[in-house]
Amino acid sequence: MADLSSQLNHASIPFQELDVLLHTDRGDVLSFVTPHGAGILELWQRLRAMAATTRYWPVVVGDVAELKSVPERAKYGGSVSETLQRAQAINVPQWFLEAEEQRRRDFMEDDPDLDPEESFPEVGEWPDHAEPTAKFHTLKRGRKTIAFALVPTQYPWEVPAFMYWGGWNSCPYPEVHCALQRYWDHVHGAVITVAAGDVLEMWVDRPPQTREAALALAKEQYIYCSDIVEQGTSTLTNLGAALINGRTWFFWWD
Numbered sequence: 001m002a003d004l005s006s007q008l009n010h011a012s013i014p015f016q017e018l019d020v021l022l023h024t025d026r027g028d029v030l031s032f033v034t035p036h037g038a039g040i041l042e043l044w045q046r047l048r049a050m051a052a053t054t055r056y057w058p059v060v061v062g063d064v065a066e067l068k069s070v071p072e073r074a075k076y077g078g079s080v081s082e083t084l085q086r087a088q089a090i091n092v093p094q095w096f097l098e099a100e101e102q103r104r105r106d107f108m109e110d111d112p113d114l115d116p117e118e119s120f121p122e123v124g125e126w127p128d129h130a131e132p133t134a135k136f137h138t139l140k141r142g143r144k145t146i147a148f149a150l151v152p153t154q155y156p157w158e159v160p161a162f163m164y165w166g167g168w169n170s171c172p173y174p175e176v177h178c179a180l181q182r183y184w185d186h187v188h189g190a191v192i193t194v195a196a197g198d199v200l201e202m203w204v205d206r207p208p209q210t211r212e213a214a215l216a217l218a219k220e221q222y223i224y225c226s227d228i229v230e231q232g233t234s235t236l237t238n239l240g241a242a243l244i245n246g247r248t249w250f251f252w253w254d
Contacts, residue, residue, distance in 0.1 A: 001030065004150070007054055011046065018150070021070055022163070026080040027152035029162055030056065031067060036143045041136065044193060044203075047148070056150035059159055060138060062196035067147035069197070070163060077164025077174070084161050087178035095179065099223050121222065124235025126211060133246035136201050138194045149195070156191040157182035165195050170226070171253035180224060188217075190249060202249040214240035225251040 001018055008015060015032040022029040034043065040060070047058035061067050077083075103120070139146070151162045160166055160177035167173045172180075177200070184190040189205025208214040218240035222229045228251060233239040243249075 001028075004030070004054055004056065007050065011050060013043065013047065015148075021067070021149055022074050024080045024152075024162055026162065029152065030150040031061070031147060032150070033064060033067070033145050033147045036139075036146045040139050040146050044148075047150075048191075048203075051154050054150075055152065055154055057153050057156050057159060057192075059149045059151060059163070059192060060136075060194040060196060060201075061147050061149045062138060062194075063143045063145055064147055066196050067149075070149070074164045076167075080158075080161045083175050084158060084178060086175035087157075087161065087182070090175065090179035092179055092183040095176065096220055096223050103223075121226075121229045122235050123215075124237040126237045127241050130238070130241030130244070132207070132244060133242050133248045133250070136194055136248055137250055138196045138199060138201060155182075157185050159192045159195060163195055165200075168198075169253055171198070172224070193248075198253050200251040202251075204247050204249060207246050208240075208243055209245065211240065211244070214243045217243055221249070221251070225253060227252050227254055 001020075005018055008018075014034050018030045018032050020028045021031040034040075044058055044060060047054075047056075051057050061070060149163065151159050153159070153162065157178050160174040160181070163174075165174055166177050181190070181192060181202075184202070188207060190202045191205075192200065193203045194201035208217050215236060218229075218236045221239065221243075222236060229236065229239055231252075231254065233242070
């Protein structure tokens, strides 16, 4: 921890002290709190750029209250190594197919007379105007401070395993998050930036450029997190339009 503190101080990262947030079988997750302000995203970008040297991936976890909730959730977690092994065994395209089919089965169990396709949202017409996603919802909230977790890995897709993130309500288990985040990192350069409460947000280096690619991604994101459409964009095309050249992704499990 002393070496990391020295690296952060040398880089003029604004923090008072590092604390141990979680003990895991793959190393300690550390944390620090810093004043909220317009430069938080830039601070995350600087910490990200340092990850190859520090070997810690930065994650915004919200404010102090949300920071304190992380160890409570971790009580129900298991081995990071075992979670990552399960993640490696997941075939992501197959997972999307199976999750889609499970949704149909669940829908039919509730009412066998309904068309199972009604369990999916309307594709919709492509909107005339759409702004690419460019901001993080978590950073727009009225907080005086922002808490960062520093996760002992260079691979952002491993973050849910270290932070025992997922497994409540309809939110996938940590190994599923890891597998899908690894897939999206490979395809789009999408990396976890925020894991605050029930929200995940990602920075995207290579967003989709065409309607076809954006709609395909919107379908994947809906299967992963239906709330972003059912309680958000209403149609898949509304979501897809915002994903074209969009630099941020938002996921929320109520």
